[in-house]
Amino acid sequence: xxxxxxxxxxxxxxxxxxxxxxxxxxxxxxxxxxxxxxxxxxxxxxxxxxxxxxxxxxxxxxxxxxxxxxxxxxxxxxxxxxxxxxxxxxxxxxxxxxxxxxxxxxxxxxxxxxxxxxxxxxxxx
Numbered sequence: 184x185x186x187x188x189x190x191x192x193x194x195x196x197x198x199x200x201x202x203x204x205x206x207x208x209x210x211x212x213x214x215x216x217x218x219x220x221x222x223x224x225x226x227x228x229x230x231x232x233x234x235x236x237x238x239x240x241x242x243x244x245x246x247x248x249x250x251x252x253x254x255x256x257x258x259x260x261x262x263x264x265x266x267x268x269x270x271x272x273x274x275x276x277x278x279x280x281x282x283x284x285x286x287x288x289x290x291x292x293x294x295x296x297x298x299x300x301x302x303x304x305x306x307x308x
Contacts (some may be wrong), residue, residue, distance in 0.1 A: 184210050185217075185297040187281050192302030195271055203266040203302060205281030214262040215239070218284050221255065221266045222293055223277035223304075232291040233279070236264060244289055248274070271306045278303050 191203040203221070207214055220235035234245045234255040243255050254267040264281060279302050282295035 184208075185283055187283060187297055187299035189279060189281050189299045189302040192279060192304045194305045194307065197272055197306055197308050199271055199306075201268045201271060201304065203268065203279055203281075203304070205264040205266075205299060207262045207264070207283065209262065212285065213259075215259045216285055218286060218289065219257065219264040220282050220290070220295060221264075221279060222282060223275075223279045224301075225274075225277040228277075230280070230293055232293065234266060235289055235291060237289055238287050242289055244291060246291075268304070271304075273306045273308045276304060276306045 186208040188206045195201050215238045218237055221233040222230050223233050224230040232246050233249055234253055236243050236255045236257050240257045252270050257264040281299045283297040284295045
C-alpha cells in the first residue's frame with residue numbers, strides 16, 4: 184500500500200521561492216522502487232506534468248514551462264520527494280500533486296497508480 188502526502192503549499196508573491204514535499208508511506212516495497220512525479224492542475228485547466236525523478240535521483244525531467252526554475256530531488260532515507268520552486272510566476276498557481284509508480288521508467292503522462300491529495304500553490308503578482 185502506498186500513501187502520498189503533499190505539503191509546503193501556500194500563497195507567495197511572484198519571484199519568491201517555495202519548496203513542496205511529498206512524503207510517502209509505503210509497505211511491502213522500498214521507496215527506492217518507485218518513480219515519483221509532480222503534476223499540477225490550475226483552475227479550469229487539465230492536469231499537466233511538471234517534473235519526474237527516477238529511483239536514485241539520477242534522472243530527472245521537467246516541463247518546458249518550469250525548466251531552469253524548478254528542481255526535483257528525493258531523499259530515499261526519508262521516503263520524501265521535494266519540488267523546489269524558484270522565481271515563481273502567477274502561471275504557477277495550481278494544485279500540485281505528487282504521484283508514484285513502481286519501476287524505473289520515466290513517464291510524463293499521468294498514468295501513475297498512486298496519487299496524493301494535492302497542495303495549493305497561489306502566486307500573486
